[in-house]
Amino acid sequence: MSSSSPNATPSKAVAVNAAHLSAITSHIDNNAQKPGPLLPILHDIQNDIGYIPDAAISEISKRLNLSRAEVHGVVSFYHHFSTKPRGRHIIEVCCAESCQALGGRDLQKHAKDKLGLDWYQTSKDGEITLEPVYCLGNCACSPAVRVGKQILGRVDNDDFDELIEELTTVPVTLMEGR
Amino acid sequence: MSEYNKIYIPRDSSSLSMGAEKVAVAFQLALQSSNTNDTTIVRNGSRGLYWLEPMVEVDTPEGRVAYGPVKARDVESLVAQGMLEGKQDHPLCLGLTEEIPYLKKQQRLTFARAGVIDPVSLDDYLATDGYTGLKRAIELSPQAIVDEVKESGLRGRGGAAFPTGIKWQTVLGAQSAQKYIVCNADEGDSGTFADRLQMEADPFGLIEGMTIAGLAVGATQGYIYLREEYPHAHEILDEAIAIAEQNNYLGDNVLGSGNAFHLEVRLGAKAYICGEETALLESLEGKRGMVRPKPPIPALEGLFGQPTVVNNVLSLSTVAIILAKGADFYKDFGMGRSLGTMPFQLAGNLKYAGLVEMAFGITLRELLYDFGGGSFNGKPLRSVQAGGPLGTYMPESQWDVKMDYEEMAALGAVLGHGGIVAFDDSVDMAEQARFSMEFCVVESCGKCTPCRIGSTRGVEVIDKIRAGEDREDNIELLEELCETMVDGSLCAMGGMTPFPVQSALKYFSEDFS
Numbered sequence: 001m002s003s004s005s006p007n008a009t010p011s012k013a014v015a016v017n018a019a020h021l022s023a024i025t026s027h028i029d030n031n032a033q034k035p036g037p038l039l040p041i042l043h044d045i046q047n048d049i050g051y052i053p054d055a056a057i058s059e060i061s062k063r064l065n066l067s068r069a070e071v072h073g074v075v076s077f078y079h080h081f082s083t084k085p086r087g088r089h090i091i092e093v094c095c096a097e098s099c100q101a102l103g104g105r106d107l108q109k110h111a112k113d114k115l116g117l118d119w120y121q122t123s124k125d126g127e128i129t130l131e132p133v134y135c136l137g138n139c140a141c142s143p144a145v146r147v148g149k150q151i152l153g154r155v156d157n158d159d160f161d162e163l164i165e166e167l168t169t170v171p172v173t174l175m176e177g178r
Numbered sequence: 179m180s181e182y183n184k185i186y187i188p189r190d191s192s193s194l195s196m197g198a199e200k201v202a203v204a205f206q207l208a209l210q211s212s213n214t215n216d217t218t219i220v221r222n223g224s225r226g227l228y229w230l231e232p233m234v235e236v237d238t239p240e241g242r243v244a245y246g247p248v249k250a251r252d253v254e255s256l257v258a259q260g261m262l263e264g265k266q267d268h269p270l271c272l273g274l275t276e277e278i279p280y281l282k283k284q285q286r287l288t289f290a291r292a293g294v295i296d297p298v299s300l301d302d303y304l305a306t307d308g309y310t311g312l313k314r315a316i317e318l319s320p321q322a323i324v325d326e327v328k329e330s331g332l333r334g335r336g337g338a339a340f341p342t343g344i345k346w347q348t349v350l351g352a353q354s355a356q357k358y359i360v361c362n363a364d365e366g367d368s369g370t371f372a373d374r375l376q377m378e379a380d381p382f383g384l385i386e387g388m389t390i391a392g393l394a395v396g397a398t399q400g401y402i403y404l405r406e407e408y409p410h411a412h413e414i415l416d417e418a419i420a421i422a423e424q425n426n427y428l429g430d431n432v433l434g435s436g437n438a439f440h441l442e443v444r445l446g447a448k449a450y451i452c453g454e455e456t457a458l459l460e461s462l463e464g465k466r467g468m469v470r471p472k473p474p475i476p477a478l479e480g481l482f483g484q485p486t487v488v489n490n491v492l493s494l495s496t497v498a499i500i501l502a503k504g505a506d507f508y509k510d511f512g513m514g515r516s517l518g519t520m521p522f523q524l525a526g527n528l529k530y531a532g533l534v535e536m537a538f539g540i541t542l543r544e545l546l547y548d549f550g551g552g553s554f555n556g557k558p559l560r561s562v563q564a565g566g567p568l569g570t571y572m573p574e575s576q577w578d579v580k581m582d583y584e585e586m587a588a589l590g591a592v593l594g595h596g597g598i599v600a601f602d603d604s605v606d607m608a609e610q611a612r613f614s615m616e617f618c619v620v621e622s623c624g625k626c627t628p629c630r631i632g633s634t635r636g637v638e639v640i641d642k643i644r645a646g647e648d649r650e651d652n653i654e655l656l657e658e659l660c661e662t663m664v665d666g667s668l669c670a671m672g673g674m675t676p677f678p679v680q681s682a683l684k685y686f687s688e689d690f691s
């Protein structure tokens with residue numbers, strides 16, 4: 001694919017395994033008939049693979065008849081889409097006003113210190129990626145944190161530490177509302 | 179006894195965030211071990227009394243009795259002390275749900291079903307007057323539906339407060355083979371959660387409202403543009419849409435009316451600007467969420483260039499109530515040109531945060547103290563941001579304002595989507611002003627220079643002021659910058675970001691020294 005283009009990164013860096021490639025193709029197939037299919041395709045790929053690999057951008061641009069730059073422009077516009085692999089767990093800490101009013105800034109700082117990560121960074125063991133989020137609609141139970149599909153309310157520093165502990169030891173489904 | 183054998187445990191995001199799932203699991207185990215086989219657990223939405231969540235209710239002959247906030251470890255003692263037999267001895271007992279003053283004082287129209295029913299039970303929905311609005315709409319001409327909405331005085335609840343009926347009239351009058359109904363469920367404003375609660379507690383209400391909109395303007399396809407940050411709402415909406423399709427409330431021939439209406443949820447991808455209606459349409463089309471210049475207005479050239487109704491979740495859900503109960507019933511609530519009810523969302527540093535649906539005209543102070551109970555941590559309240567991240571910070575001298583669109587505008591304040599975020603006296607208003615600019619840096623679509631570059635400059639200047647560098651000059655510079663952004667921005671992102679900044683400077687100037 002893009003290895004023939006002059007701007008392609010060395011093939012090692014773009015190497016995507018065969019399973020990913022067939023997943024990408026099927027996500028495109030599943031959505032291509034929809035009007036405005038690009039965001040649904042990107043969501044499905046990221047949900048499945050965890051990020052939007054370079055190969056996906058090439059494949060989408062071919063199939064949807066868009067330039068690579070157009071597809072890349074869309075991917076980069078949205079904070080949700082990542083072009084780099086991310087951690088097994090994505091922890092999102094709310095940075096918006098209601099959470100600020102109840103100690104959210106302290107929690108943001110604590111989260112960064114505790115994990116030794118800045119926003120959008122992933123821990124060395126590949127376990128956790130830390131991301132900011134602007135409101136989770138949980139403002140009546142601020143400060144709020146999200147892990148995957150689970151949203152947590154009234155999170156203080158100790159709760160956050162406990163969350164990190166549990167993330168590596170128990171199934172995520174049991175954590176909501178600790 | 180057998181009529182009174184239900185326990186209600188909420189499943190909306192906020193209740194879950196406070197541990198509702200664990201409570202449900204604990205009740206399941208308790209029911210199994212006590213052999214109370216005829217008792218079933220209903221997963222309702224939430225009543226929006228969030229400081230009481232997880233709030234568990236049981237049916238009794240007198241009505242539903244509430245307990246809260248319930249932790250999983252309380253379940254054993256609740257059952258032991260006769261909760262399931264309707265005894266009200268447990269210290270967590272709150273008495274009859276409907277008699278809880280916070281709820282009893284409210285005027286719930288749009289949120290009448292929230293927390294009452296199982297959100298994905300069509301039977302529950304039908305048993306609580308659901309789909310009466312659609313059935314009535316099917317009997318009416320498109321123009322008569324639009325007239326009813328106009329007559330109700332309903333104004334868009336997404337923020338701009340444009341009359342819904344007038345928007346619909348434009349789309350009805352447009353000639354096109356394909357028209358669309360787009361629900362704006364991007365709910366990006368911090369301090370707001372009413373759209374989320376509506377979708378998670380009463381999704382059929384939204385589906386019904388969108389179907390009525392389709393009949394009114396002649397649209398056969400609807401999209402709900404839902405923010406990615408709402409995974410629970412996504413699940414519940416998908417479930418409800420599937421049920422509506424199976425039961426002919428959506429599809430090629432809605433209730434045998436001869437009209438088609440199809441509905442699909444599309445997810446956003448974390449971009450505040452995609453709440454702006456034209457950026458939202460771009461996003462739905464699969465593009466970057468860049469704001470489109472108007473004209474053309476979306477009502478004439480919207481999604482894929484076709485005539486499109488774009489309305490907020492609450493506007494559309496409220497239409498179902500208006501059609502069911504009549505425009506006269508609805509406009510009986512409210513004041514001046516702000517008719518009906520507004521779902522206010524109490525957030526931030528308040529003791530009793532939650533959803534308060536009241537007729538327009540209640541004062542901010544009543545919301546903060548009579549409902550909100552003052553601050554969460556007992557410190558004095560100092561500043562309130564109403565209307566989301568682009569709304570002004572209001573000092574105490576403004577808290578007697580009557581909450582209606584015009585009265586708020588007269589103060590230069592914003593009612594918007596009804597979010598109210600309270601801060602105590604530890605707030606640093608210069609830091610809040612900086613955040614407003616920073617948020618604009620992160621979320622600007624980048625089309626206009628004043629918004630894109632101005633916000634970056636704004637952060638820098640505020641940093642200098644906070645560091646005590648050339649204070650007077652830099653404050654003057656900040657004021658000029660704000661004016662440039664207000665005057666030179668295409669949309670309210672750049673045009674209103676200065677509002678919180680200017681209000682912080684004006685009413686809390688001591689924080690900038």
Ligand SMILES: Cc1cc2nc3c(=O)[nH]c(=O)nc-3n(C[C@H](O)[C@H](O)[C@H](O)COP(=O)(O)O)c2cc1C
Nearest residue numbers: 334335336362364365366453454455489490493670
């Ligand atoms: C920056 C910006 C963000 C907005 N975000 C939202 C939003 O999250 N939800 C919403 O309903 N309207 C939002 N709006 C308002 C929409 O542009 C539009 O007015 C609304 O969807 C129309 O529906 P309504 O008339 O029912 O309110 C936003 C506007 C701007 C300028």
Ligand code: SF4
Nearest residue numbers: 623625626629669672
């Ligand atoms: S004001 Fe900002 S967000 Fe709005 S169109 Fe201009 S650059 Fe985009």
Ligand code: FES
Nearest residue numbers: 094099136138139
């Ligand atoms: S502001 Fe944090 S959840 Fe809304």
